[in-house]
Amino acid sequence: MSWSKHGRGAEGPGEPRGYHHGNLKEALLRAALELIAQKGPAGFTFAEAARWAGVSPAAPYRHFRDRDELLANVALRGFERFETVLARAWDDGRPEPLAALDRLGKAYLEFARTEPAYYSAMFEAGIPLSASPELRDAGDRAFAVLRGAAEKICAQMPPAKRPPTLMVALHIWSLSHGIASLFGRGDAARRTLPMAAEELLEAGILVYLRGLGFATKPG
Amino acid sequence: MSWSKHGRGAEGPGEPRGYHHGNLKEALLRAALELIAQKGPAGFTFAEAARWAGVSPAAPYRHFRDRDELLANVALRGFERFETVLARAWDDGRPEPLAALDRLGKAYLEFARTEPAYYSAMFEAGIPLSASPELRDAGDRAFAVLRGAAEKICAQMPPAKRPPTLMVALHIWSLSHGIASLFGRGDAARRTLPMAAEELLEAGILVYLRGLGFATKPG
DNA sequence: CAGCTCATGTTAATGGCTTTTACATTAGCC
DNA sequence: GGCTAATGTAAAAGCCATTAACATGAGCTG
Numbered sequence: 001m002s003w004s005k006h007g008r009g010a011e012g013p014g015e016p017r018g019y020h021h022g023n024l025k026e027a028l029l030r031a032a033l034e035l036i037a038q039k040g041p042a043g044f045t046f047a048e049a050a051r052w053a054g055v056s057p058a059a060p061y062r063h064f065r066d067r068d069e070l071l072a073n074v075a076l077r078g079f080e081r082f083e084t085v086l087a088r089a090w091d092d093g094r095p096e097p098l099a100a101l102d103r104l105g106k107a108y109l110e111f112a113r114t115e116p117a118y119y120s121a122m123f124e125a126g127i128p129l130s131a132s133p134e135l136r137d138a139g140d141r142a143f144a145v146l147r148g149a150a151e152k153i154c155a156q157m158p159p160a161k162r163p164p165t166l167m168v169a170l171h172i173w174s175l176s177h178g179i180a181s182l183f184g185r186g187d188a189a190r191r192t193l194p195m196a197a198e199e200l201l202e203a204g205i206l207v208y209l210r211g212l213g214f215a216t217k218p219g
Numbered sequence: 220m221s222w223s224k225h226g227r228g229a230e231g232p233g234e235p236r237g238y239h240h241g242n243l244k245e246a247l248l249r250a251a252l253e254l255i256a257q258k259g260p261a262g263f264t265f266a267e268a269a270r271w272a273g274v275s276p277a278a279p280y281r282h283f284r285d286r287d288e289l290l291a292n293v294a295l296r297g298f299e300r301f302e303t304v305l306a307r308a309w310d311d312g313r314p315e316p317l318a319a320l321d322r323l324g325k326a327y328l329e330f331a332r333t334e335p336a337y338y339s340a341m342f343e344a345g346i347p348l349s350a351s352p353e354l355r356d357a358g359d360r361a362f363a364v365l366r367g368a369a370e371k372i373c374a375q376m377p378p379a380k381r382p383p384t385l386m387v388a389l390h391i392w393s394l395s396h397g398i399a400s401l402f403g404r405g406d407a408a409r410r411t412l413p414m415a416a417e418e419l420l421e422a423g424i425l426v427y428l429r430g431l432g433f434a435t436k437p438g
Numbered sequence: 439c440a441g442c443t444c445a446t447g448t449t450a451a452t453g454g455c456t457t458t459t460a461c462a463t464t465a466g467c468c
Numbered sequence: 469g470g471c472t473a474a475t476g477t478a479a480a481a482g483c484c485a486t487t488a489a490c491a492t493g494a495g496c497t498g
Contacts, residue, residue, distance in 0.1 A: 018492085018493080019446080019447060019448085019491080019492050019493065020445085020447070020492075020493070021446080021447080024446080040345040041261075041345070042260075042261050042344075042345055045483085045484060046484075046485065046486090055446095055447070055448090056447065056448050056449075057448095057485085057486090058447075058448070058449080058450095058485095058486080059447055059448075061485095061487085062445075062447075063446090067484095067486095123400070124343050124345070125261075126259040126260070126339075126343070126408060128408045129408050129409065129410065130408070136410075166413065167414075167419065167422060170398075170419055171394070171422075171423045171426070173397070174394055174398045174401060174402075174423070175390070175394045175397055175423075176397070177397040177400060177401055178392070178394055178395070178396040178397025178398075178400070179393045179397075181396060181397070181400055182392070182393060182396055183393075189345060189346065189347045189348050189349070190348060191348065191355075191358070194385065195386075200386065200389055200390070200393070203386060203390075204390045204393070206430075207390070207427055207431055208423070208426055208430055209430065210429075210430035211425075211426035211427055211428065211429035211430025211431070212426055212430070237463090237464080238462080238464065238475080238476060238477085239463080239464065239465075239474085239475055239476065240476080243475080264455060264456090265455075265456065265457090266454075266456075267455090274475095274476070274477090275476065275477050275478075276455080276456080276457090276477095277456095277457080277458085277477070277478080277479095278475075278476055278477075280456095280458085281474075281475055281476075285457075286455095286456075439498100440497100440498090441496105441497090441498095442495100442496085442497085442498105443494100443497105444493105444494090444495095444496105445493095445494085445495100446491100446492085446493090447490100447491075447492075447493100448489100448490080448491070448492095449488100449489085449490080449491095450487100450488090450489090451488085451489105452485105452486085452487085453484105453485090453486095454483100454484085455482105455483085455485105456481105456482090456484105457480105457481090457482090457483105458479100458480085458481085459478100459479090459480085459481105460477105460478085460480105461476100461477080461478080462475100462476075462477070463474100463475080463477090464472105464474090464475085464476095465472100465473090465474080465475090466471100466472090466473090466474095467471085467472090468469100468470085468471080468472105
């Protein structure tokens with residue numbers, strides 16, 4: 001017996017507790033995040049998360065329908081953080097949209113690199129988007145930050161040659177996501193690059209904007 | 220007893236066989252592909268592939284060290300097919316590099332859409348690239364097609380303003396991969412788009428090339 | 439504070455999967 | 469024909485997901 005703690009938790013190691021955990025849902029989310037970070041979304045198991053939280057293997061079922069629902073909740077939380085991070089980087093285009101867009105791109109890659117567990121839960125775990133409207137909405141809100149950025153960038157262009165902002169947002173998103181997915185993590189599982197992913201993305205966006213007719217300052 | 224066939228195989232349903240299968244490795248690869256297509260790389264199980272091939276659950280271990288190695292072999296084969304498909308579409312830039320590049324992009328997306336099992340094994344299954352030099356090489360060969368295309372495109376530009384071809388190849392790859400990953404499959408698991416993924420990619424590449432200073436014909 | 443009730447945990451069990459070990463069969467080769 | 473290595477099978481251990489029946493105690497109600 002003794003669902004003894006593992007060596008280390010996101011929380012302290014051995015806080016004793018009574019019959020009830022008190023904050024199991026949160027503890028499971030944290031354990032899942034840690035385990036996904038260590039072994040990928042596939043390697044993560046419900047039972048181990050329970051062990052990690054110091055409860056029996058059946059306890060998690062009181063908080064999540066099944067393993068997939070826990071995974072979906074991790075992804076949901078990931079999208080929320082992602083939105084926050086992106087919004088902070090974009091900062092409404094201050095002081096200048098182009099500089100802000102550059103920050104936005106870097107923030108995108110940094111998130112993928114520093115939060116690989118969230119990132120893979122969000123984009124690579126194969127969670128059916130249809131299964132949870134909340135998940136889809138959270139993703140949409142994160143994308144809305146990119147959309148807002150595209151809008152402000154496009155607004156700087158003369159109306160006659162202004163491109164569709166949705167298209168611009170999708171292009172920037174796709175390029176960022178492509179770079180993050182293919183090269184974004186120092187991971188042995190990924191390819192490495194003869195340059196920093198950040199540089200690659202920055203250059204790509206600059207070329208793209210130039211192609212739109214956006215007058216970028218020399219440099 | 221009776222590792223009876225499932226309803227349907229890639230092969231005929233009930234060809235009887237003796238003690239030895241005769242072509243188990245191939246059958247397992249096919250079964251894996253089919254199962255991944257149905258339930259994603261995570262849902263696929265070694266045991267079910269064995270059942271599908273009509274052998275005992277231990278038989279596959281004569282051909283693959285473990286489940287992951289089978290997955291890696293699927294990915295390997297996927298990269299080989301991918302290279303073939305891309306090379307055929309590019310056709311060495313004939314009759315004209317820009318048109319060929321457009322075909323290349325469409326072929327990329329078509330592969331992701333029509334061979335989702337291969338595509339996810341290749342890019343989303345979390346196979347450690349380091350584990351298999353062959354796998355990495357196969358991926359590199361597929362990428363080489365894109366690289367060759369970038370080269371020919373760049374060669375059309377005046378040397379003075381010619382961009383680094385590796386960078387161009389990486390941008391095109393990333394944009395293609397980003398679009399394929401995010402929107403590439405009619406999948407309920409993915410987001411849908413107000414336009415065809417092909418159009419999005421084509422437009423993105425055109426804008427990008429214009430940004431490079433590549434003179435695209437009007438249109 | 440007593441008692442009730444419901445949320446939250448535990449136990450125990452079922453069934454699947456992965457992987458290993460010991461054994462069986464047979465294809466290919468001399 | 470007979471040997472050997474390759475290829476399958478059987479059986480078993482250990483883990484996981486999931487469920488049903490039961491236990492605990494937190495929080496409300498009076």
